[in-house]
Amino acid sequence: MKIAVPIKFVPDLVEELTIDPSGTALDTTWLRLIINELDDHAVEQAILLKERSGGEVTVLSAEADGVDDFLFTAAAKGADRLIKLTGDFSAADNHALGRAFADVIKELQPDLILTGVQAHNDLDGSVGPLLAEYLGLPYVGYVAGIALDGNKVVARKEYAGGLVAEVEVKLPAVLGIQAAEQPPRYVAYSKIRQVMGTAKIEERPVSNLESSGGVVVGRLFQPEVAERATMLEGSPEDVADKLVGLFKELGTL
Amino acid sequence: MSQDIFVVIEHLRGQVADVSYAMLAGARQLSKASGGEVVAVLLGHNAQGLASNLAADRVLYVDHPALAEFTSDAYQIVLAGLIQEHAPRAVLFGHSSIGMDLASSLSARLGIPVVNSCRTFTDDGKFVSQICGGKIMAEGNLPSPALATMIPGGYKAEEGQSAQTPPLTAVSAPALDNLRVAVKQYIEPDTSDVDISKEKMLVSIGRGIQNKDNIELANELADALGCAVSASRPVVDQGWLPTTRLVGKSGKHVKPKIYLALGISGAPEHVEGMGESEVIVAVNTDPNAPIFNIAKYGTTIDMFDLLPVLIEKVKQAK
Numbered sequence: 001m002k003i004a005v006p007i008k009f010v011p012d013l014v015e016e017l018t019i020d021p022s023g024t025a026l027d028t029t030w031l032r033l034i035i036n037e038l039d040d041h042a043v044e045q046a047i048l049l050k051e052r053s054g055g056e057v058t059v060l061s062a063e064a065d066g067v068d069d070f071l072f073t074a075a076a077k078g079a080d081r082l083i084k085l086t087g088d089f090s091a092a093d094n095h096a097l098g099r100a101f102a103d104v105i106k107e108l109q110p111d112l113i114l115t116g117v118q119a120h121n122d123l124d125g126s127v128g129p130l131l132a133e134y135l136g137l138p139y140v141g142y143v144a145g146i147a148l149d150g151n152k153v154v155a156r157k158e159y160a161g162g163l164v165a166e167v168e169v170k171l172p173a174v175l176g177i178q179a180a181e182q183p184p185r186y187v188a189y190s191k192i193r194q195v196m197g198t199a200k201i202e203e204r205p206v207s208n209l210e211s212s213g214g215v216v217v218g219r220l221f222q223p224e225v226a227e228r229a230t231m232l233e234g235s236p237e238d239v240a241d242k243l244v245g246l247f248k249e250l251g252t253l
Numbered sequence: 254m255s256q257d258i259f260v261v262i263e264h265l266r267g268q269v270a271d272v273s274y275a276m277l278a279g280a281r282q283l284s285k286a287s288g289g290e291v292v293a294v295l296l297g298h299n300a301q302g303l304a305s306n307l308a309a310d311r312v313l314y315v316d317h318p319a320l321a322e323f324t325s326d327a328y329q330i331v332l333a334g335l336i337q338e339h340a341p342r343a344v345l346f347g348h349s350s351i352g353m354d355l356a357s358s359l360s361a362r363l364g365i366p367v368v369n370s371c372r373t374f375t376d377d378g379k380f381v382s383q384i385c386g387g388k389i390m391a392e393g394n395l396p397s398p399a400l401a402t403m404i405p406g407g408y409k410a411e412e413g414q415s416a417q418t419p420p421l422t423a424v425s426a427p428a429l430d431n432l433r434v435a436v437k438q439y440i441e442p443d444t445s446d447v448d449i450s451k452e453k454m455l456v457s458i459g460r461g462i463q464n465k466d467n468i469e470l471a472n473e474l475a476d477a478l479g480c481a482v483s484a485s486r487p488v489v490d491q492g493w494l495p496t497t498r499l500v501g502k503s504g505k506h507v508k509p510k511i512y513l514a515l516g517i518s519g520a521p522e523h524v525e526g527m528g529e530s531e532v533i534v535a536v537n538t539d540p541n542a543p544i545f546n547i548a549k550y551g552t553t554i555d556m557f558d559l560l561p562v563l564i565e566k567v568k569q570a571k
Contacts, residue, residue, distance in 0.1 A: 013386045013518070016541060026389070041490070098361070118353065118369075120386045120520070125357030125367040129325075133361035138326055138433040142350040142503065154437065158503040159265060159350050162442030162496060167324070170433040176353070178503065179490045214366035218379070218393040223543065229535060229551035239552050240563040243534065244570050246550065250532060252454040252511050253478060253570055 001055030001148065003046045004110040005079075006101040007039035008127060009064040010119050024217045033064050038116025044180035045146060046114050047078040053148050056080045058108055060101060062089045068201060069192075075199040076192045077185055082199060087206040094122055095213035098130030100206045105135065110172060112153065117141045117176035124213025132174035140169050141176030254398055256289030259344040261332065262307065263351045264295075265323065266439070269303050272347035274413030276403050277308045279374055280345055281412075283395070284310075286378040287342045293419065294344075296320045296331055301421060308415035313339075317426035325354035326434040333362055334427050343395060345371075348402035350503070356402045366396040370521070373407035381407075386520040387543035405525050446497035447481050454480040454511040457500060457527070460487040461516015461537060461556060468493055470560045471515060477567040483507065485523045501526035515556045519544030 011017060012032040020027040046057045058081040059074040061067045071082040085100055092100070105113060113135075115128045132139035145156035149168075155175055157165045169175070232239045247253035258280040263270040273293075280291045293309035295301070298321035304312045313335065319327045332355060336344060344359075346352030348370050360367035370382045374395065382391045383404060395401065449455060456475040462468060468482070475482045482498060489499045500507055502522040512530035517523060519535070519542055527533070528547055535548035536556045545551045552559070 011385065013388060014539070017385060017388055019389075026385075037487075094357075095361070121384055122369045123382060123384060123391055125360050125369055126353060129354065129357035130361045133358045139354060139358055140325055140434060141354050156440075157350060160270070160503060161506065162499070162504060163265070164440040165322075166437040166440065168435045168437050173433070179486075183491045213360070214396050215368050216393050216396075217391045219391075221390050221392070223383070223387065223390055223546055225546040229533075229545040229548035231545075232550055232552045236554055236558045236562045239554055239559060240566045242550075243563060244566045246532075246534070247454075247478065247511065247567070248570065250510050252480065253567060 001049065001053055001112065002058070002108065002110040003049060003055060004058045004060060004105050004108050004113045005042050005046045006060045006105070006113070006115050006127065006131065007043065007070070008036045008097065008119050009033040009061065009067060010036045010121050013120065019220045023219055025220065033066055035070050036116050036119040038118065038177055040184045041180040042114040042116050042177040043074050043077070043079065044182065044184040045177055048181055049146060049148065050078060058083060058110070060085065060104060062092070062097060062100070064089070071201055072196050072199060073187060073192050076187045076195040082201045084201050084203050085206045086203050087209050089209060091211050092209040093124045093211040093213040093215065094127050094130055095124055096209050096211060098127050098134055099212065100209060101127070101131050102134035104204050105131070112171060113137070113174040114177050115174070117143070117178050123217070124215040126176065128174055128176040135174070137172050137174050138169055139174045139176065140167050142178045143175045144179040145181050146175065254340045254342060256287040257292050257339070257341045258284045258287065258289060259292050259294050259336070259341040260309065261344065261346050261352065261355065262293050262295045262303065263347050263349060264297065264300065264303050270347060270349065271410040272349055272403065272405055274308070274410035275405055275408040276345045276347065277413030278408035279371070279403055281308070282376065283343060283374050283378065286376060289342055292341065294332070294335060296328060304421050305418045306414045306416070307419055308413045309419045312419050312421040314421050314423050315426050316423065317429055319429040319432060320426065322436040323351050324432065324434040324436060325358065326432045327429050328355055329358055329362070330429060331426055332359060335424070336363060336365070340398065342397060343399045343401060346400065346402045348404045352402050356400045360400050365398050365400055367400040367402070368395065369402050371401045371403045383521055386518060387524065388541065404521050406521070406528060443495070443497050446495060449481050449483045449498060449500065450505045450507045452481045452507070452509055454478060454513070455483045455507060455509045456480060456513050456515065457483040457485070457517060458488055458515045459485040459517030462488060465491070465493045470564070474560060474564050474567065477564055477571070485517050514544055514548065517544055518542045519547060
């Protein structure tokens with residue numbers, strides 16, 4: 001079983017996001033990029049499948065600050081191959097990224113491709129289903145749990161309200177991961193350091209990157225709110241008193 | 254290209270999803286800008302009854318045994334054909350487990366742009382999308398033609414419901430052979446645990462709870478208040494609470510009298526499950542957290558400073 005996991009780095013939402021003077025993009029001066037959380041789950045799910053049934057896991061990413069560390073971490077967890085797409089990704093949207101991933105993944109000929117079902121900065125669609133279509137493969141998203149079964153997989157697809165559908169998908173296929181079967185594992189830095197000495201990141205230059213998705217942003221802004229929360233001020237004691245008063249008033253205490 | 258706005262109706266096990274009605278309301282606004290009709294697109298098997306209360310000008314209905322359950326494969330084939338034949342101004346999908354299996358794939362297949370996470374449209378045909386966990390809105394001209402996925406919150410489901418049954422045209426399905434995706438079975442939600450959608454008050458925890466041991470604080474507060482503990486996705490994904498306690502898009506939808514959100518940022522996926530709570534009280538150290546945009550009361554005091562005091566005061570008040 002060969003598994004490919006294309007991943008994406010996204011702005012860290014813990015940091016304050018500011019909009020650049022053009023008004024159409026995030027200011028990247030202080031922007032910290034981190035792994036899209038759901039892609040991290042996709043890597044974990046791939047490694048779980050490898051541990052269960054054997055195989056080879058390849059993790060792929062476009063170049064960005066911090067990507068090398070993430071790839072080495074994936075290797076320390078059990079990924080076999082690391083591929084970094086290089087080029088100017090500054091204007092690349094998900095369509096362009098999906099095409100670039102498709103070109104490289106075609107050569108790998110994987111049986112299964114796992115990627116996060118979405119990223120918080122997706123605007124022109126999501127990478128998983130775009131990639132699936134460029135590769136001519138079936139796509140099923142919102143997956144939390146995968147069982148291998150010969151030339152097909154059974155994916156647990158989540159719906160609203162906690163309903164789950166067991167969906168049979170013929171391989172090769174692309175699955176959009178909502179959650180791995182267990183939380184992404186922790187790996188000690190000493191182990192990552194060790195891997196850095198032996199693992200190799202294969203670089204693949206990509207040209208023709210552009211915003212091919214055709215979605216043009218005219219304006220970015222912070223949500224305009226009709227009525228923001230009334231902030232309860234004071235010490236923890238003051239705020240606790242106000243909350244107890246509120247609970248009583250609304251009859252929950 | 255026509256000026257009609259297509260809405261792909263999402264339904265599962267005989268029930269139309271609320272987002273479909275909200276999309277019809279959004280489509281109505283777009284159709285005023287375009288001058289076209291609102292067309293509900295319903296795919297299924299013996300499912301025409303689901304069209305009865307759709308606030309659409311007309312319904313295109315495709316019936317086929319292979320459409321009895323939702324699968325991305327069969328839906329994509331049928332929708333690609335319909336979109337190519339009718340060339341609508343825009344096609345709306347839910348930003349959901351169904352819609353997100355379709356919109357991007359069809360964009361790549363048909364070469365039509367797709368805009369994700371649209372919350373509202375404007376009278377002059379712009380999209381307004383919510384991105385970056387609810388912290389940023391992106392506005393732009395809706396490409397023509399376009400596909401779009403819609404998140405809840407921008408339009409009320411009631412606006413997309415009608416007492417009158419819209420005229421329905423049955424369209425024959427294309428060949429649906431060699432399908433690669435099939436539904437084997439559904440697994441019902443676990444009902445052995447407390448039903449958080451029936452609780453009068455919820456103490457709900459998010460990523461800010463930091464680790465499993467801290468959940469005891471939330472349990473203690475909930476016990477003192479006589480209510481249950483619920484959570485956002487990261488807490489459940491870590492295995493700190495069972496999925497029966499999950500509030501949000503793929504969890505429970507709750508409307509308690511008080512929703513006490515502890516360390517929850519308020520990402521759209523979470524808000525989808527609790528946005529209609531009567532009173533939301535948010536405790537979060539990040540003053541820019543989107544949860545404060547929907548909360549009635551808030552505080553940026555660290556929950557670990559607040560909770561021990563609050564637990565004592567609630568116990569005393571009883």
